[in-house]
Amino acid sequence: xxxxxxxxxxxxxxxxxxxxxxxxxxxxxxxxxxxxxxxxxxxxxxxxxxxxxxxxxxxxxxxxxxxxxxxxxxxxxxxxxxxxxxxxxxxxxxxxxxxxxxxxxxxxxxxxxxxxxxxxxxxxxxxxxxxxxxxxxxxxxxxxxxxxxxxxxxxxxxxxxxxxxxxxxxxxxxxxxxxxxxxxxxxxxxxxxxxxxxxxxxxxxxxxxxxxxxxxxxxxxxxxxxxxxxxxxxxxxxxxxxxxxxxxxxxxxxxxxxxxxxxxxxxxxxxxxxxxxxxxxxxxxxxxxxxxxxxxxxxxxxxxxxxxxxxxxxxxxxxxxxxxxxxxxxxxxxxxxxxxxxxxxxxxxxxxxxxxxxxxxxxxxxxxxxxxxxxxxxxxxxxxxxxxxxxxxxxxxxxxxxxxxxxxxxxxxx
Numbered sequence: 001x002x003x004x005x006x007x008x009x010x011x012x013x014x015x016x017x018x019x020x021x022x023x024x025x026x027x028x029x030x031x032x033x034x035x036x037x038x039x040x041x042x043x044x045x046x047x048x049x050x051x052x053x054x055x056x057x058x059x060x061x062x063x064x065x066x067x068x069x070x071x072x073x074x075x076x077x078x079x080x081x082x083x084x085x086x087x088x089x090x091x092x093x094x095x096x097x098x099x100x101x102x103x104x105x106x107x108x109x110x111x112x113x114x115x116x117x118x119x120x121x122x123x124x125x126x127x128x129x130x131x132x133x134x135x136x137x138x139x140x141x142x143x144x145x146x147x148x149x150x151x152x153x154x155x156x157x158x159x160x161x162x163x164x165x166x167x168x169x170x171x172x173x174x175x176x177x178x179x180x181x182x183x184x185x186x187x188x189x190x191x192x193x194x195x196x197x198x199x200x201x202x203x204x205x206x207x208x209x210x211x212x213x214x215x216x217x218x219x220x221x222x223x224x225x226x227x228x229x230x231x232x233x234x235x236x237x238x239x240x241x242x243x244x245x246x247x248x249x250x251x252x253x254x255x256x257x258x259x260x261x262x263x264x265x266x267x268x269x270x271x272x273x274x275x276x277x278x279x280x281x282x283x284x285x286x287x288x289x290x291x292x293x294x295x296x297x298x299x300x301x302x303x304x305x306x307x308x309x310x311x312x313x314x315x316x317x318x319x320x321x322x323x324x325x326x327x328x329x330x331x332x333x334x335x336x337x338x339x340x341x342x343x344x345x346x347x348x349x350x351x352x353x354x355x356x357x358x359x360x361x362x363x364x365x366x367x368x369x370x371x372x373x374x375x376x377x378x379x380x381x382x383x384x385x386x387x388x389x390x391x392x393x394x395x396x397x398x399x400x401x402x403x404x405x406x407x408x409x410x411x412x413x414x
Contacts, residue, residue: 030390036315048364055292056285077368081375088379100152107145110138127185137369139190150201151331189357200337256281257291268298285366290350328384
């Protein structure tokens with residue numbers, strides 16, 4: 001009797017089980033957060049540059065400039081932000097803990113320069129520094145500095161955060177000072193983002209929900225007070241709630257933003273074919289760029305951008321859940337609420353769910369300071385993702401770009 005040699009079990013390439021298992025393994029990889037952060041950031045940055053070029057060209061021509069003027073400025077800021085992002089992404093976690101206090105002190109002092117002769121303003125806000133034709137927004141530096149500082153301070157007090165005094169001091173008073181110097185420049189939008197940032201850090205740190213309830217009431221009362229004491233902010237709220245709208249009202253932007261989104265349909269009018277950018281929609285390349293994106297790329301384009309922000313949120317939450325360092329977790333929570341919260345508020349304003357408060361769409365809207373600091377924050381997150389358990393070993397085990405390219409060339413020749 002002839003013995004039958006067992007055939008080796010080979011899983012076919014097209015086996016659905018193999019595909020699903022392989023895909024699940026990739027999402028569970030130690031470097032998933034790292035690559036998702038890099039990929040989503042790169043795609044949003046490219047989409048932003050394309051949309052800034054499309055949405056700003058008409059206004060640039062109307063001002064007597066080159067149609068590429070705003071785009072070239074934005075590209076310049078992106079080129080400045082890239083080495084900052086790369087440098088921070090390679091930094092060890094300890095580096096961010098060491099610079100926490102000096103970074104926040106510098107950011108607050110930088111913000112105070114807006115009240116010197118170097119300060120300049122626009123749209124009712126005194127929140128820029130202008131020197132020799134170059135302008136910068138110091139409040140953007142406060143966002144990242146405050147996130148890192150909160151991570152460092154709350155980590156040290158982690159066992160005591162269930163007690164009111166330890167949860168509040170020094171985190172809330174110092175953060176309050178940073179927010180107040182921004183409010184002194186009449187920039188309520190940035191102050192609201194900073195409040196979300198602080199809330200994210202405290203939540204991840206494990207502060208009692210009762211404290212959050214008290215803080216929410218306090219923040220609501222403060223926001224209401226700041227609104228009713230400012231004619232500009234009151235007018236924006238009234239205009240948002242009113243059924244009537246004219247070119248002098250802030251609802252004019254929301255009205256035309258809605259028209260732009262509605263006319264885009266499923267697939268959009270086509271890249272560069274927006275009608276609203278022909279001086280109908282104010283701040284088309286800045287705060288309301290999402291409307292132009294929807295008009296030219298349609299629902300598909302808007303869902304793509306929202307999906308990319310969703311991937312960023314997924315990667316940040318993954319870092320929080322997988323990392324063992326509470327400093328990384330708290331700082332990531334703060335940056336999560338800053339970038340994703342700001343994106344959601346911007347979209348809410350464009351579609352009319354919130355009054356116009358002047359918050360740009362991260363990585364997409366035109367604006368040098370915002371772009372550079374957002375890229376810097378994402379560089380910090382990439383550094384955190386590199387230090388996830390198992391991530392450093394997985395990255396070190398993979399061949400470099402040059403070695404992979406040479407391997408591919410060798411196989412193609414063979």
